[in-house]
Structure formats: structure tokens, C-alpha cells
Amino acid sequence: MVLTAELQQQLSQYLTLLEKEVVLKACLGEDPASQEVKSFLEEVVALSGKLSLTSADLKLKPSFTIDRKDYDSGICFAGLPLGHEFESFVLALLQVGGRAPKISPEQKARIEGLKQTCHFETFVSLSCHNCPDVVQALNIISLLNPNISHSMIEGGSFKDLADKYQVMAVPTIFLDGKEWASGRQNLDQILDLLSPQEKPTYQVDEPYDCLVIGGGPAGASAAIYTARKGLKVALVAKSFGGQVNETLGIENMIGQIYTEGPKLMQQIRAHVEHYPIDLIENVTVSSLEVEDEKVKVSLGEQGYLTSKTLIVATGAHWRLINVPGEKEFKAKGISYCPHCDGPLFKDKPVVVIGGGNSGIEAALDMANLASSVTVLEYADHLKADAVLLERLREKSNVTIVTKANTTAIEGQGKVQSLTYVDRDSQESHTIKADGVFILVGLVPNTDFVKNCLTLNDKGEIIVDERGQSNQERIFAAGDCTNSTYKQIVISMGSGATAALSAHDYLMRQG
Numbered sequence: 001m002v003l004t005a006e007l008q009q010q011l012s013q014y015l016t017l018l019e020k021e022v023v024l025k026a027c028l029g030e031d032p033a034s035q036e037v038k039s040f041l042e043e044v045v046a047l048s049g050k051l052s053l054t055s056a057d058l059k060l061k062p063s064f065t066i067d068r069k070d071y072d073s074g075i076c077f078a079g080l081p082l083g084h085e086f087e088s089f090v091l092a093l094l095q096v097g098g099r100a101p102k103i104s105p106e107q108k109a110r111i112e113g114l115k116q117t118c119h120f121e122t123f124v125s126l127s128c129h130n131c132p133d134v135v136q137a138l139n140i141i142s143l144l145n146p147n148i149s150h151s152m153i154e155g156g157s158f159k160d161l162a163d164k165y166q167v168m169a170v171p172t173i174f175l176d177g178k179e180w181a182s183g184r185q186n187l188d189q190i191l192d193l194l195s196p197q198e199k200p201t202y203q204v205d206e207p208y209d210c211l212v213i214g215g216g217p218a219g220a221s222a223a224i225y226t227a228r229k230g231l232k233v234a235l236v237a238k239s240f241g242g243q244v245n246e247t248l249g250i251e252n253m254i255g256q257i258y259t260e261g262p263k264l265m266q267q268i269r270a271h272v273e274h275y276p277i278d279l280i281e282n283v284t285v286s287s288l289e290v291e292d293e294k295v296k297v298s299l300g301e302q303g304y305l306t307s308k309t310l311i312v313a314t315g316a317h318w319r320l321i322n323v324p325g326e327k328e329f330k331a332k333g334i335s336y337c338p339h340c341d342g343p344l345f346k347d348k349p350v351v352v353i354g355g356g357n358s359g360i361e362a363a364l365d366m367a368n369l370a371s372s373v374t375v376l377e378y379a380d381h382l383k384a385d386a387v388l389l390e391r392l393r394e395k396s397n398v399t400i401v402t403k404a405n406t407t408a409i410e411g412q413g414k415v416q417s418l419t420y421v422d423r424d425s426q427e428s429h430t431i432k433a434d435g436v437f438i439l440v441g442l443v444p445n446t447d448f449v450k451n452c453l454t455l456n457d458k459g460e461i462i463v464d465e466r467g468q469s470n471q472e473r474i475f476a477a478g479d480c481t482n483s484t485y486k487q488i489v490i491s492m493g494s495g496a497t498a499a500l501s502a503h504d505y506l507m508r509q510g
Ligand SMILES: Cc1cc2nc3c(=O)[nH]c(=O)nc-3n(C[C@H](O)[C@H](O)[C@H](O)COP(=O)(O)OP(=O)(O)OC[C@H]3O[C@@H](n4cnc5c(N)ncnc54)[C@H](O)[C@@H]3O)c2cc1C
Pocket: 213, 214, 215, 216, 217, 218, 219, 236, 237, 238, 239, 240, 241, 242, 243, 244, 246, 247, 249, 250, 251, 252, 283, 284, 285, 286, 313, 314, 315, 316, 358, 445, 448, 477, 478, 479, 480, 486, 487, 488, 489, 491
């Protein structure tokens, strides 16, 4: 059995929603991987009378398409769509089977308006929580536009192809055989890449009562609190979800013993959408200007918004180490997401830079996959929690080097080695590495507020206990501020504080 009893039960419930007959067309061989896909498809088909299985000649083996009797959807899965991709498979089945994808009329019109003929291939790993967004978006585009087709390729089953395409990070999208994009992308971001001329623009002169910048836990909490006060609110975000979307297991979200980042942010999105909040996504704020009775927020080429009060909740991003090779080899061996890219380095030597909690968690993950793991820490000791270090010491394929100053990451087309200098002896060492995971802390996303808000020496916005910045109309919350601790519940709390303060400010203005 490929499907567990639990998955079978869940799937058979979903399959009752099928409205039309769906045909799975499979290209299979005698090899074990093909036989596993065959068993999987047979188990799926047995769950609904609306499903049937036939054979087909497709580019990749094992792979299968999901079509209607009278319509080829263009959707193909190469390898087994289990793990995080099981949801993509179920959604594809339902959408091909007549359930309309949950997208806006504007998104539907943009997809149907695409004129170009494209074949996309997305390399994924089943442990990647960023990959399903891309797979599901491209599947919807394929289904709704007959000029476009999409194959999900499970990198672990197609190692030779992944090596040929030099895939070193997932998700990586290829368009007609050429690398097109990598990293998490949602439907709007993919549509913006496909038809940049149709990016939405904004010219909002009638100010909102409160504008929140940031779609992480701080921004979402601030938007919900201000909306519940009856204010006219917008939330603008580069990408809804923030760092939480990058987090697999969360065990300190009070009230939930265990949850996962993308799931939590889906629940938070539903909570935001429950209120009349203008959710403006895939838009980057480039600067702020404080005017007499409002703040003008520039969205670069995409226009501007205005608001009587502003809450900045833009969080933080991974710190770069700024050495030669770091930019050049991004997604070519350098990774910031061990959960996503780890499986691509199976049986290969890797380096983890950073001996804090994130670095040591990555080293523990990779010790089970890679042939060897070298942890490089700049300081003279590792800073991770004792419990993690204890587990790390049990791993026989991990080497720890402290007082190591990384000076370069080298390779040809992809990472091949890394050089560091021992800070005591000043000796230079070069180690062979196919993958380098850089986990050396976070930097606040505050460059765009520098001209009008006071920052501390770490670049964090200085706020008081009410979340108030040095500007009377501007408040801030979460990881972009000088709060001592950076955690989800702390961000939510500070978002609520900033929201109540913004409301209080407006009440006093009358
Ligand atoms: C790998 C990892 C694991 C973690 N694990 C945990 C954990 O288990 N438990 C826990 O409590 N915390 C954990 N954290 C910390 C937690 O995720 C953060 O404290 C929290 O997400 C901060 O929330 P935030 O809303 O302030 O910022 P973020 O989550 O960073 O969100 C920032 C938002 O602002 C948007 N944005 C940024 N710049 C702009 C701009 N110029 N214009 C428009 N939008 C912009 C972003 O797109 C995003 O939507 C973890 C963090 C990481 C990286």
C-alpha cells in the first residue's frame, strides 16, 4: 500500500466532490519507481467511480497527467506526489474534475488573457513546504489556459535530470527547458512575471484610517485589531505569511501543541479576510513620506497609498555573510532553507555556517542526509541550546569548527568548495562542499523607513511601550522593532499594541 489508511480516508471524502469524470494517463516502466507510482494510481482510482487509469506515452517515466475525457489539462506529475505535494495532487484532481479553483475574477482574467505558449517544469522535493504554492499556481494556470502546460518533477526520483538542469534548490521553475525562477512564488507573483505590464497599480489619495505594512503575524494582528475598531484598514505586503511560512514545526503557538507555519498563516489569512480589510499583496513599499495629516506610502512603479496612521510590521530577512560567491551561487548550492533543499544534497558533503539554533537544527537535519556536515562558527563556541548540541554530538558525520571566518564560496556553475580562515592561527582551509547552508541570524527589513524613522544600531525601529515610533502617526510592531525577543506570539502581541495605539491616536484627533 502506498497510501496510508488515513490518506485513503481523507482522499475518498474529497473525491465525493468530483463533478466530472477524470482520466489519469500514466507513462510507466518495469522499474521500482514506476511500480510504486502504478500502485499509488491504482489505489487512488479505486476510491471513486469518476476516476479511471489508462497508459500514455509521456516525456518522463514514471509520470502521469490528470485530464478530463474531453479536455487535456496540461497538468503532469513526474514521480510520486506525496509529502507536501499530496495536497497539490488532490487539488489538481478536484479542479480538473470540475471544482473551480479559489482565485479572484481578476486572476482568472489575467490567466485566460495570457497569449504565449509555455511549458513549465517545476523541480520540487516532497519535504519542501514552499514548493506546493508554485505547483498549485502553475497547475491552475495550465488548467485555465490551453496554451500553457506544467509538470511537477520530484527531484529525488529524477536525480539525473536534476543534475543535468543543475537544480540545487527547490522549487526551481524551468520554462521551455530554461531556468525561469526559483523560490516560493504565489499565483500573483507568477502572473506578474508572465505579464509584467499588467501588474496592478494604486493611486489612493483618500487616506485609510490605518495602513499596515507587513503580512506576518505582527501585521495580521495589527490589521485585525484596527478593523475590529471599525477603522478603514489596508494591509500591504510583499508576501503574506512572512517568516512563519518558512517554519515547518511550531511548538510554542500557545493553545496549539503543534502546528506548521504555512498552516498557521492560512488560518491567519482566513481571519484577516473575515474583516473588511483591503489586502494588497505582492507589493513592496519603497519609501514613506510624512505629510501634514497623512503618511504617503510609495509602492515604486506600482503607485502609492495614503493613510492617517501607519503600522510598520515588515519583519526581518536572513543575514548575508557578504563573501565572494555568495550571490553568484544562490540557489546553486547556497541555501537558506534546509527543509526545502536538504534532499538535493543526499550523500554529498555540506557546510552549515552558523552555530545558533537555526544552524544546529539544519546540521541535525542534514546529518541524516548528507555524507558529511561541517559546522562553521565565527565565535569561539556554539550558541545553540544545550539540548540541540547534545543531539549534534551524537552524530558521527558532523565536524564542528569554531573561530572560523568564512572568506569565499567557490565553484563552477555550482558550489564545489568553501574557504575559511582559522581566526587563531590565521591559516586558510578549503573544504569540499556541494551545499552551503547560511544561517547566521536575521536583519530587520527597515531600509525603506530610514529617512523618517529613528533606528537603533541594529537597524531596528525604536518604539516605546505603546509601539509608537518617533513620528506621531507611525507605529511599529514585531521583528522590525527593538523588541528584546523575536517570536510569533510576541509579534502578534506587539501588533495588537500598535493597533490599539493607532486607534487611540485617531480618537484623540477627533
Ligand atoms: C526558520 C525560522 C523558524 C522560526 N521558528 C519559530 C517558532 O518555532 N516559534 C516562534 O514563536 N517563532 C519562530 N520564529 C520567529 C518568528 O517567525 C518571527 O518572530 C515572526 O515571524 C515575526 O513576525 P513579523 O510579523 O514581525 O515579521 P515577518 O514574519 O518577517 O513578516 C514580515 C512581513 O512584512 C513583509 N514585508 C517586508 N518588507 C516589506 C516591504 N518593504 N513592503 C511590503 N511588505 C514587506 C513581508 O513580506 C512579510 O509579509 C522563526 C523564524 C525563522 C526564520
